[in-house]
């Protein structure tokens with residue numbers, strides 16, 4: 001075990017899996033140089049298996065489908081906000097192909113999406129579109145919040161035989177944590193992790209929201225409030241049992257999700273818990289999400305849109321009133 | 322791979338199979354036994370048959386909504402195809418795809434896309450896979466004149482060209498996208514003129530002549546297998562039917578003249594090939610009639626098979642979603 005960054009953890013997962021399976025290859029824009037801080041150096045070892053593409057997201061996201069259909073295991077890298085450009089291939093081909101053709105083909109593809117938000121880059125770059133894909137059957141979706149989860153989930157994604165949307169929170173890129181060097185350690189999909197145990201309130205967090213939630217939990221501890229923090233880690237499949245079990249214990253739920261509010265992961269989790277855990281609830285469920293407006297550039301405005309520690313603390317307190 | 326007479330008769334048989342298959346489809350739509358949309362390939366048979374008879378079994382094709390001719394040309398099973406059209410469990414896609422989405426991955430038919438132009442990037446990816454696995458396989462991607470205006474088409478052609486991929490882009494220019502003439506939507510005189518922009522050969526072919534289609538495809542395949550990259554073939558062809566069966570019940574304005582349709586009917590691909598077989602003493606009229614007879618039987622058998630097959634079960638809703646299944650509800 002050693003402490004490494006989230007980005008390095010992703011890099012290690014790629015390197016280990018590319019060594020393990022020569023069908024695995026990488027595609028993306030300027031990834032040989034390593035523009036996103038993860039793939040740099042891989043081309044030295046894997047050469048032709050690290051492919052710089054033209055700026056044709058729809059084209060190469062679709063090419064990944066074709067390559068996977070004939071036996072390769074492509075990993076495609078881009079920014080989450082560029083997914084819109086490639087929507088047709090992601091949805092009409094990657095997500096729908098297997099079912100529509102009666103299960104004739106497996107599509108082992110990993111689409112790696114950088115989530116950039118909170119860095120004054122305005123609406124075109126600051127996107128968190130995973131809830132939209134949650135609404136599209138046929139895609140598995142992972143969103144790691146720690147270096148260990150990043151590595152373990154990415155390895156699972158690469159070995160999985162279906163298209164996986166893998167969202168990487170760029171705000172965590174430099175965050176450090178203990179990560180196993182054992183190349184066989186994979187984190188299974190559909191297993192939430194209780195990141196902090198508590199008895200009074202359940203807080204479910206998505207991606208980068210884990211850290212502010214943990215900070216709030218530490219703070220409230222001194223006020224005698226015991227907060228349980230859960231990261232589902234994959235939202236498709238979603239480990240509803242861990243969440244429902246926790247709510248049964250605490251009776252209160254706050255979901256923190258950096259996506260926009262309407263039809264967010266927070267919305268989905270809230271609806272599941274209100275339907276299946278209703279009799280455990282002692283207070284209305286609270287959602288802490290980005291507002292339903294776009295991200296403004298201005299530093300005076302942007303931070304107002306996101307969930308933050310204050311908003312999380314307020315929501316927790318609301319459930320305790 | 323068949324050669325000589327065997328090849329020429331195979332071409333005839335497959336063209337006739339498609340013709341009879343789609344004539345049957347017409348009837349089934351009319352009698353409402355076939356629900357949903359069906360796009361007939363009648364009139365265009367020489368395009369896919371000429372092209373696919375130049376392929377090996379392990380080579381790949383992708384196609385579009387006009388989806389019956391491509392798989393039959395590549396040796397697909399008309400029984401499973403017909404069963405799919407009727408939504409039966411024995412169909413190619415277990416009834417989950419229907420008329421626009423035939424596929425047979427065992428013989429390289431990587432599926433037909435209902436989203437126009439959407440299969441071109443997939444074809445490029447299959448060609449990438451061939452190149453990376455060094456297995457000498459080529460890909461033909463069938464698409465229409467309408468699809469040629471999609472961004473996906475442009476991206477796919479550029480990708481294939483810069484990476485010198487073994488793919489043949491085969492534009493079936495039947496001159497209309499639904500009711501819109503390609504002359505009003507394509508900025509060049511021919512779709513194949515665009516090949517220059519992608520630094521690949523652009524070849525205009527008579528799509529009613531199966532021999533010409535075959536020969537042009539053979540050249541493109543040679544180039545692809547030699548590692549020289551893609552080719553854009555444009556087959557000038559025509560569909561006798563409306564865009565989809567039953568559309569004439571909706572259309573209010575004529576978009577093409579009777580004379581134009583008649584002109585193309587006079588250039589019927591099956592007639593042209595039959596005549597060629599006779600004039601060159603390749604086959605006798607009896608032999609041609611025998612093929613026709615066999616084809617009628619095969620399609621009759623396919624229809625019976627499809628009709629007698631069971632529908633899928635409710636439980637099949639959640640099967641085939643994932644290779645590594647997850648809980649669904």
Ligand SMILES: Cc1ncc(C[n+]2csc(CCOP(=O)(O)OP(=O)(O)O)c2C)c(N)n1
Nearest residue numbers: 387435436437465466467468495497498499
């Ligand atoms: C992206 C997309 N836009 C529109 C349609 C509706 N549509 C289906 S087929 C078609 C015409 C396609 O024309 P072409 O590519 O020339 O093929 P053809 O039908 O002539 O064989 C249209 C507009 C569609 N299926 N997909």
Ligand SMILES: [Mg+2]
Nearest residue numbers: 465466497498
């Ligand atoms: Mg057309």
